[in-house]
Amino acid sequence: MFSQGQLIFAILFFAAFAFVIAKSYKKDASLNRSYYKGSLWILLIFIAFIAGIAGIKFLLGY
Numbered sequence: 875m876f877s878q879g880q881l882i883f884a885i886l887f888f889a890a891f892a893f894v895i896a897k898s899y900k901k902d903a904s905l906n907r908s909y910y911k912g913s914l915w916i917l918l919i920f921i922a923f924i925a926g927i928a929g930i931k932f933l934l935g936y
Contacts, residue, residue: 921928
């Protein structure tokens with residue numbers, strides 16, 4: 875399906891891409907912590923809201 879050269883390129887590209895993403899994440903981790911402080915609560919409230927809507931739908935039988 876793929877030639878050996880294409881597979882080698884794909885593996886090297888994936889490894890390089892993963893390395894760059896990990897390095898960028900590590901560099902920005904402390905900055906993101908200060909910018910997105912409290913965002914976990916917003917996510918939990920959103921998930922609870924969606925679960926509540928699904929629960930009401932289940933209870934009413936729609």
